[in-house]
Amino acid sequence: MKMILSVMWAFWAGFVGPQAHAQQTSAGSVSFSAQVDNLDAPWAFAFLPDGALLITERAGKLWHVSANGARTDVSGVPQIAANGQGGLLDITLPRDFADSRTVFLTYAKPQAKGGAGTALASGRLSPDGSALRDVQVLFEMKPGNRGGAHFGSRVVEATDGTLFVTMGERGQRPLAQDLAQHNGKIVRVMRDGSVPADNPFVGRSGALPEIWSLGHRNPQGAALDSAGRLWVVEHGAKGGDEVNLIVKGGNYGWPVISYGRHYSGARIGEGTHKEGMQQPAHYWDPSIAPSGAMFYDGTMFPEWQGDLFVGSLKFNYISRLRIKGGAAQEVEQIKSVQTARVRDIQTAPDGSIWFLAVADGTLYRMAR
Template identity: 60%
Template sequence: MRFIAILIVMFCPLTVQAETRQSSAGPLDVTLIADGLRTPWALAFLPDGGFLISERAGTLLRFAADGGSRTKIAGLPEVRSAGQGGLLDVLVPRDFAQSRQVYLSYSRPQAHGAGTAVGVGRLSADGARLEDFRVIFEMAPGSSGGRHFGSRLVEAPDGTLFATIGERGDRPAAQDLSRVHGSVVRIARDGSVPGDNPFAGRDGTRAEIWSFGHRNAQGAALDGEGRLWVTEHGARGGDEVNLIRRGANYGWPVISYGRHYSGAKIGEGTAREGMAQPAWYWDPSIAPSGLAILSDGLFDGWQGDFLAGSLKFDLISRLERQGDALVEAERLEWPETARVRDIREAPDGAIWFLSEDRGAIYRIAPAGK
């Protein structure tokens, strides 16, 4: 009987009362969608109303639309789950209904450690297996360290893919165009390099690089104009939100608004000619992970705003646009926002987020919607 009870808990839809939380957009319903997750890292929506969640240890879960029943997907690659590495982002492309492709970023084992990799497989008709999985991009060689893998995935308006790559704790590598450390890379869906990438055809450079001088970007999203923005971790202070421009250098570790954890100065200060400035920075650091840029959807007064999860302060930071600059307008701090790892706008305009510490996924919507 105890076994039957466990099955009922695992596979029956959740019936959870929404909690009402206050915000500048009025009262909001915060509803638990699913829990029992182990270090969740990313979520992605499926066209049938279901969704996928990656767990850093190397598990990819498919949930039915009600959030109750879940399937552990087979056919995943081997990951090196150590430190900050493991199975990281998951991306469902716009043509999933035809292609059934699912893209993953993860720390791939290598001879001397691990490197950030991107791969793709086809979700089987029953949704239980990734078929014909293959690697289409890899940071090689990586590093024996366990930090700064990145690694968010975004499908660009033209169908190419952006992936954020951390500098793996090797600070000077973020300024070395012969390596992909500390960069945003742009590749085609098959892993080939688009001919209009800024460093394509240039000797001594990695042609995948779209922008460089990043430390560890763990949030990425497109705005309403199709432009890419990322959030990235600084050191002690200096977490940034950056508007990503083709070929631009974002300065790490030459310039920063933070300091080393020892308190020592980083590089040359906060500015240098030829290096891009952030649209916003946090000091002290909030450890941003996950980024959503809202459409003209459900939330009065929040249209076009940015929502960034915080791993350090257990909150969601809401930022408003002022041209190409940003300003923090509000902090959403609730019992549910414990170490927010990922945040997304759902197809219906609601906001979903992953709480790593609670092992849960929540939905936010205006009260009654």
């Protein structure tokens, strides 16, 4: 869950670009206004308590954007392997950021022999927002992965302060079922990178102790609901994009079960069900290429309270899903010129909804 802070953000509205554009939704007419533009393959963003923003670009830039729009290229970012889908990915601020100034980043880290793996790093943001200091790698995938596919990745702070990191299977499908590999897993670590003693595979012979769940293909969205449950959104192949409610030690099936098919049209694995493997809370067929996800907890749109919002990279809309128990149902598609390839989406402190559109490299604000 991205940190939400009690600050006034109304002055941001319409800061960049032309007059806001209106669109009809289930909540009535909403406006879309550009806040930050000219971004190069933006991946994630976070709100700072002083009204500023941090924005990642996949090639390795971390931008500090002040409340008046001034941009600073933040120094101290760890070395990035910008290859294919890999690069500088997610950014999350912990709940104690105002005191600790800690920033968490996920990224593709260069590894031996030209390989790269998803990694988690932390650093302290300088008071003026210009530098990350005391940067340290808290976790990285086991080396041995090449190519530019399926890094994931999101980092989410759990209610107990531990960190969940989502990772794709790096195009090596069978490894998503291998507990001796990090590919296709969600891991859970402490803020110092150590392994929590209550992780489900601690002490199991041959299993990596960081693993929290397995059988994931390429999870690029993750968020906590109001009950503190972790939900993850992941890419299928040709069909079979999934929303999953993550349970401790759960096996989510890839590549043994799936609601999609290989891009060749061939069947995947053994079908859609297998004993001991979790079913998705929702799936899309055809694929929408889902990315950033958040649970709406603002006040501007009370009719959307508790709903899950997911960006679509393929069909250029924001999916709104209603949650009931452990199931999710898509109840609305919010689509406009601005929702072209939505990569990240967050609730702003004033209750508006902000999202990164990759197609035009712009951070937008959706508001009443």
